Amino acid sequence: MEKFDVIVVGAGLAGLAAAYTMSREGLEVVLLERGEYAGSKNVTGGRLYVNPVRHLFPDLWDQAPFERFITHEGFSMMAADRSITVGYYGNELNRAPYQSYSVLRSRFDRWLAEQAEAQGAMLLSSAKVDDVIIENGKITGVLTGDDGLHADVVIACDGVLSLIAEKAGLRNAGMPRDYAVGIKEVIELDPDLINARFNLEGDEGAARLFFGDITKGRFGGGFLYTNRESISLGIVVGIKALMEGEAFLEAPAFFDGFKERPEIAALIKDGTTVEYSAHVIPEGGYRSLTPLSGNGILVAGDAAGLALNLGVTVRGMEYALASGYYAAQTVLQAKDAGDYGAEKLAVYKTMLENSFVLEDFRNFRETPAVLDERRIVSHYPELFGKIMKDLYEIPGGPKNRLYPTIRRYLTIGEMLSMFKDFRKVMKI
Amino acid sequence: MSNSAGLKAKLGLDVFKPGLEPHIVIRPGMEKDPRLKKAILVCPAGLYSENEKGEVVLTIDGCLECGTCRIACGTDVLDWNYPDGGTGVQFRFG
Ligand SMILES: Cc1cc2nc3c(=O)[nH]c(=O)nc-3n(C[C@H](O)[C@H](O)[C@H](O)COP(=O)(O)OP(=O)(O)OC[C@H]3O[C@@H](n4cnc5c(N)ncnc54)[C@H](O)[C@@H]3O)c2cc1C
Ligand code: SF4
Numbered sequence: 001m002e003k004f005d006v007i008v009v010g011a012g013l014a015g016l017a018a019a020y021t022m023s024r025e026g027l028e029v030v031l032l033e034r035g036e037y038a039g040s041k042n043v044t045g046g047r048l049y050v051n052p053v054r055h056l057f058p059d060l061w062d063q064a065p066f067e068r069f070i071t072h073e074g075f076s077m078m079a080a081d082r083s084i085t086v087g088y089y090g091n092e093l094n095r096a097p098y099q100s101y102s103v104l105r106s107r108f109d110r111w112l113a114e115q116a117e118a119q120g121a122m123l124l125s126s127a128k129v130d131d132v133i134i135e136n137g138k139i140t141g142v143l144t145g146d147d148g149l150h151a152d153v154v155i156a157c158d159g160v161l162s163l164i165a166e167k168a169g170l171r172n173a174g175m176p177r178d179y180a181v182g183i184k185e186v187i188e189l190d191p192d193l194i195n196a197r198f199n200l201e202g203d204e205g206a207a208r209l210f211f212g213d214i215t216k217g218r219f220g221g222g223f224l225y226t227n228r229e230s231i232s233l234g235i236v237v238g239i240k241a242l243m244e245g246e247a248f249l250e251a252p253a254f255f256d257g258f259k260e261r262p263e264i265a266a267l268i269k270d271g272t273t274v275e276y277s278a279h280v281i282p283e284g285g286y287r288s289l290t291p292l293s294g295n296g297i298l299v300a301g302d303a304a305g306l307a308l309n310l311g312v313t314v315r316g317m318e319y320a321l322a323s324g325y326y327a328a329q330t331v332l333q334a335k336d337a338g339d340y341g342a343e344k345l346a347v348y349k350t351m352l353e354n355s356f357v358l359e360d361f362r363n364f365r366e367t368p369a370v371l372d373e374r375r376i377v378s379h380y381p382e383l384f385g386k387i388m389k390d391l392y393e394i395p396g397g398p399k400n401r402l403y404p405t406i407r408r409y410l411t412i413g414e415m416l417s418m419f420k421d422f423r424k425v426m427k428i
Numbered sequence: 429m430s431n432s433a434g435l436k437a438k439l440g441l442d443v444f445k446p447g448l449e450p451h452i453v454i455r456p457g458m459e460k461d462p463r464l465k466k467a468i469l470v471c472p473a474g475l476y477s478e479n480e481k482g483e484v485v486l487t488i489d490g491c492l493e494c495g496t497c498r499i500a501c502g503t504d505v506l507d508w509n510y511p512d513g514g515t516g517v518q519f520r521f522g
Contacts, residue, residue, distance in 0.1 A: 034510055036445065040518045041493060105522030126514030144513070161495045163510070174499050181496045183472045185438070186521040230521070239499050243466045251472045251496070252435050275521045276438040278472035278494035 004030045004122075006331055007142055007151040009129045009164050011038035012105075013317055014301025015157030016112040017324030018331075020057070023119040025332055030151070031113075031121050032144060034128035039109030042159075043184060043279035045223050045234060047207055048317045049100045052356045056325045061097075065111045067227035068205025069098035072198060076263065078212035079385030083263050094204065102205050102225040102232065103317075104186070129158070132168050132297070138341070139168055139296035153340045155298045155327050157320075160280045162290070162303035170299060171290040176240040178284030180220060180309060183255045184234030186227075187271035194226050197267055203228070208267075209313055212381030214258045216249065217374045218242070222258050223313070224267065231268055233259065236281060236314060251278075281316065283309035286365040292352065293345040298327040306357065308364055319357050326351040366427040375421060383409055435474050439490040447515035450488040451508075452497065458505040459483035467497045467506075492517055 006022055008015045011033035019031045035041040047070060050061060073088040093099065117123055133141040133148055141150035142164075156164040160179070165171045198206035210222035218241035225232045235258045242251055258264060282288070282305040289305045292298065300306070300323040307316030330348040334340045352358045390405045410418075458464055464484045467476040473490045476497070493516055498508040510516070 034513045036514045036518060039522055041516075042522050043494075043519065044522065106519050107521075109522070128510055128513040161498060173503050176499055179499045181470065181472060181494060232521075239470060239496060242470045242496075243500050245469050250468065250474065251470050252431070252474050255472070256431055256434070273438060273441060275441055275519060276492075277442070277517075277519055277522065278492045278496065280495040280499060 003150040004028045005151060005335065006030070006153055006155060007032065007149055008155045008157055009142060010156070010158035010301075010303070011035075011113055011123060011125070012042050012109060012157060012159055012301060013112070013320035014303065014324040014327075015155070016109065016116050017057070017321045018155050018157060018300060018328045019121040019123075020112070020116040020119055021325050021328035022331055023116060023121040026120075027331070027335065029121045030149060031116065031123045032127045032129050032142070032149075033123065033125045036126050037110055038113035038123065038125065039106040042105040042109055043182065043277045044103065044105050044317060045182070045184075045225060045232060045314060046103045046105065046317065047100050047225055047313075048103050049315070050097070051099050052318045053321045053325070054097070056322060060112075060115060065107050066101035066103055067225075068102050068200075068203050070100045070102065070207045070225075071204040072200065072206040074206065074208040076208065076210045076212075077381040077384060078210055078214050078261065078263070079381040080213045082385040082389055083212070083261075083381075084384055084388055085263075100207075102207070102227050104227055104230075104232070129164060132164060134168075137295055139294065153296055153298065153331055153334065153345070155300060155324075155331070156303050157300050157324060158303050160282050160302040160307075162299065165290060165297075165299050165303055168294060168297050170294050170297070174282075175288075176243055177238070178282065178288040178305070180236050180238045180281045180283045181242065181251065181278060182234055182236045182281050182314070183251060183278045184232060184276070185255070185259070185273045186275040186277075187231045187233060187268050188229060188274045189231055189268065189271040191229050193270065194229075194231065198226055200226065210258070211377055213378070214261065215241075215254065215377055216245075217378040218245075219377065221313075222264075224264070230274065231271060233264070233268060236309070238283070239280070281309065281314055282307045283314070285309075286358075286361040289361070292349045293330075293342065295342040296340050296345075298330060298345055298348055300324045300327045306361075308360060310364060315360075319360075322355060322357050323352060326355060326357070375417070383414070432474060436490075439473055442490075442492075443518040443520060444490070445515045445518055447511040450486075451511040451516070452486060452488060452491065453507045454484065454486055455505055455507055459485070461505050463501045464505045466500045470496045470500045472496060
């Protein structure tokens, strides 16, 4: 039977980062991916922030097939019939090294897989792992179809559902409250039109986030990222919230409603949808992280629950890359010690604790709970939207003074509850 | 279904490699289970529907392998697997 140093399950960002790092150090790595090529099953929003992971892969970034570097930020609060948008542009966003880029995973993951292969990793695609092999309580390999592969250690990087970590007994099937679903279209659009519509030059890019009426009072939000020649448009909604919905509001309807908003329709006009995708996102935060390691196994990326939903924006790609890197470092240490037992591999958690990964998770441990509030996604967009409407409206008669117009909405009761909400937001 | 023709057209844009067997199966006897009804609401591809007998049926063609039905309904009612390696949806953009 074939035996390797390490088996990595899943060629997403976590798996590729792990395989790249370990094969660079001379380990014999086999990477198993169920898709026909790396990236063929993977969906993201997507914006990748490079700063937190730049130093972990110093040689990678120059050649990376990013779409655009993000220079224009925008944020919109959507009420049913109106919206308020805040835009941000800063010269610092337009100076290399750029802090974030839009990405399309099919292209990006494929490229990263080539980099890992160039370091010596063996990528087997169209290979679905069905189970783990357990001998004397230790994971010693995996089964794909009738083939068994053995290794000193297995790294489960198989994404949000992580059937592998489940088979290994590290976790159960997830609970709806800890997950959201993202639904997305890639819309092809002439680059000149993209630049004109979003005030961009050359490879500059725009990121726009939306929350409010689009999720009908449910926790979630919408996103729009400009790619080189397309726009990624998507909506993220908590699964539990979706399940509690009315019969007529099925998941695809949320996306359609969002896309049909006049604010959005104008941005994608004359574009051609070229792909429709959906994917589950872990968003339970620190509380619902799954065990990160066991006897002969490590878990990285979404498989371990390492994605954060900060209200309207999801971050998971940096955590996937970084956790893959630290899983690799753990394996390198374990190899030196010749010990792949649970105790030795637990150093992985310490490494993550000492890195930005679990520090972010600790810092933002309140977010999912705090933001899961109808007031924030329904009440405020309507309230501020109405205030803006009245401020902008010039009626057929005399216009009211501005202060009384605002005060009409901001009653004492309203201001008290705003204060309470504000205190909650302060926890983030 | 809100706009099933539009949804079908969108799914038609995606590349699918046919597999031999359906990778998600409603467990026998669970067709009327209330947990399964949730799948109708949550599936982004609109693949679940209810028939005249009040049973939930699943048409697997067009499955985006997103995992939402597995999380929403649970594995007591769904026998949920990924399709065989190299088959199923194939994202060209992601
Ligand atoms: C709509 C949406 C928007 C998002 N927006 C952002 C964003 O803007 N910024 C951000 O940072 N993050 C974002 N995220 C989160 C981010 O995409 C994920 O956190 C990230 O992709 C996780 O990477 P991963 O490598 O852990 O998992 P994945 O990318 O899911 O990779 C898992 C891999 O394992 C393979 N696999 C699974 N099971 C098996 C098996 N049994 N055998 C073999 N192979 C297997 C899969 O085919 C896949 O290639 C978003 C997610 C979604 C869905
Ligand atoms: S995995 Fe996603 S697309 Fe496929 S049936 Fe389940 S919910 Fe629908």
